[in-house]
Amino acid sequence: MAYIDMSVPELTELKVQLEDEFAQFKLRDLKLNMARGKPSSEQLDLSEGMLTLFRSSSDFISEEGTDCRNYGGLEGIIEARRLMAVLLDDEPENVIVGGNSSLTLMYNAVARLYDFGARGSKPWYKYDDIKWICPVPGYDRHFAITKSFGFTNIPVPMNEDGPDMDEVEHIAASDSRVKGIWCVPKYSNPGGVTYSDEVVHRLGHLRCAAHDFRIFWDNAYAVHHLYDEPENQDHLLDIAGECKASGNPNRYIKFASTSKVTVAGAGIAAMASSPDNVAEFKERMSIATIGGDKINQLRHARFLKDAEGIAEHMSKHAEVLRPKFELVEQKLSENLGELGACSWSKPRGGYFVSFDAPYGTAKRIVQLAKQAGVVLTSAGSTWPDGEDPRDSNIRIAPSLPPIEELDEALDVFCCCVKLAYVESLLCGM
């Protein structure tokens, strides 16, 4: 029975039951974490062979003869560029390999635009108010970057096929201070949405008031399928082709990393863009660095090898992750399916389940869960400034805990959702 159809006495009785159940959880002194998209130890172990790869000094020569231990190689060694081109769906010559963090590449890209503009355009610091399109729910660290430079983050709803393109088109055309959009185009964080061909096409052909508008294309989950069968995997149209076709070849910057392919803290990140943009990025980069960690690039290239090697490796991740995502789906369906007012994503890849709680209860759910020893991502964090106007969205990150702990954490979570919903219904009566 949907809670909304219950009478006050029924709800009151249910509340007593749920409070009792909640008290039992609290007694168990749990310490569980579903907050961030961290891989589990079991997943990290899959790359043991990479971190123990080298045996002697003769191992450090790249295929082009570079001693990877020494200085040099601004854009990365060719085998690493080729490898990252797989994740970026691009050509190796358009790829620049960076350090261990794609977030840093994105931050730097924004910072360089702010300080120097794009290809001769006015530096963005010279504007009073830069605006940035933020599909929501989205990735808190994206929003934090643009916010830190004083930009106004403009939320735009995510639909099942990507951002609401009518809104995006309207906003981009309205004002030359609208300078860009954050996109996680495949298995999005947190909704697990992959942009449809039509959405990618419309993004590539966007009419922008700003000629230096930039699409930040964070393809963080490019190969992060939960299922091996191609028909159960999402496929993404290449933004580069669409931008080129529309006569705006420099409009996109793609980002990817191996943080959730090999090891989260010691992966390699990369970006790809048009030849003109790559030339400009390299010129700016040459002031700030002599080049990334080529030894780690070599480790990655030798360990993962190529597209096939990546797919095989990701299939092992999927084996670990799939049961966890299926457990989330099972637990939420069983416990919250008949409640009403709740919905959640059923992603085929990525790292998150996006949960929409009854309006006005997300903060309370996160607070209750914390009291019972389960850490969730802060309510609101999927919105710019941490402000979800409906106080509804919660990002569930099932990857880190072992499955037994996840099971327990989900029981706590479901109890908290029910209790918070009952509280809010009673309070509103």
Next chain:
Amino acid sequence: MAYIDMSVPELTELKVQLEDEFAQFKLRDLKLNMARGKPSSEQLDLSEGMLTLFRSSSDFISEEGTDCRNYGGLEGIIEARRLMAVLLDDEPENVIVGGNSSLTLMYNAVARLYDFGARGSKPWYKYDDIKWICPVPGYDRHFAITKSFGFTNIPVPMNEDGPDMDEVEHIAASDSRVKGIWCVPKYSNPGGVTYSDEVVHRLGHLRCAAHDFRIFWDNAYAVHHLYDEPENQDHLLDIAGECKASGNPNRYIKFASTSKVTVAGAGIAAMASSPDNVAEFKERMSIATIGGDKINQLRHARFLKDAEGIAEHMSKHAEVLRPKFELVEQKLSENLGELGACSWSKPRGGYFVSFDAPYGTAKRIVQLAKQAGVVLTSAGSTWPDGEDPRDSNIRIAPSLPPIEELDEALDVFCCCVKLAYVESLLCGM
């Protein structure tokens, strides 16, 4: 006999001899490089044990229990902060460990000041013209950073005990747009100078018109002695103590890296500053990264261990480098000692010999050497904008070539110096 005392016929005859010698070098089709401060393969081999250190997944836990493979740890693991504190002459709690490049840390520090100011001060982009003090000869990549942000680099002469402090004091006090100074305070690039206690004291107590003036203290060669005996090593007063004593505790930022300790392309870099500055840096960094490569931090900490381990390791580098520096000194003395108008540094550490050629000949020397197959650092590169007003200073980098090649390259170099000098004397007559 000094060339300046020669008659025209004598010089003309000498020129013919030198041209003949030079032609012989050209015939040998040499490919030698004394351009950049890269370690040699022999030096890189010293850290083989670090790059082949890990054997299994159980190796990746830090002493505080962190799985270094996963995300997190903005400021670095404690054993890496402790290690880098040795290079930075500071306390581990004031240390932030970054990626593989101290240059990047310096660039980022300038960029954050430009975009956001320091501790509430006006962002530097809001000034029409920022000025920066550049001791010369100095490091070209330093000057390139401040130039890239549009700052005016102001050259100040280096004396035998550091920058000319009378000039530095005058400039710093003159204008609130003078915001900082580049320093390589120990075994400086290229002169091999270590700042005297008095110079460090005066820098710490500098009266600045700008309250957000910053000393960029790039201690790149902190432990890079050529000799093991303490009495043959330079010692540097700590800038932090001097800044604190003068009531300007936030004025300095120290930088260091292991690029020339372990491996140049895959080391770890770090910075240290006051607790207030460190807190601000971490706040800004948290937007741009989840943390550095902790696996590489762990590798370094386990391999180098502590101050004693570093000293032992650097002693092995010195064994390789010392004969090269001694060869430079020997060859220059033998070939150029009686020429007049030439002088050069005799450093006890670092990576360079600073050579002052007869005025107006440096570009010609570099050009001649190139024709004979010896690549030198561009003349002028030790000055802001690459403009040495006396066209005199050349940076000699003896570390990379094997000693037999260095020997040959120095013969070519000496021939080119003589020839260029004779040419210039004849031309001026």
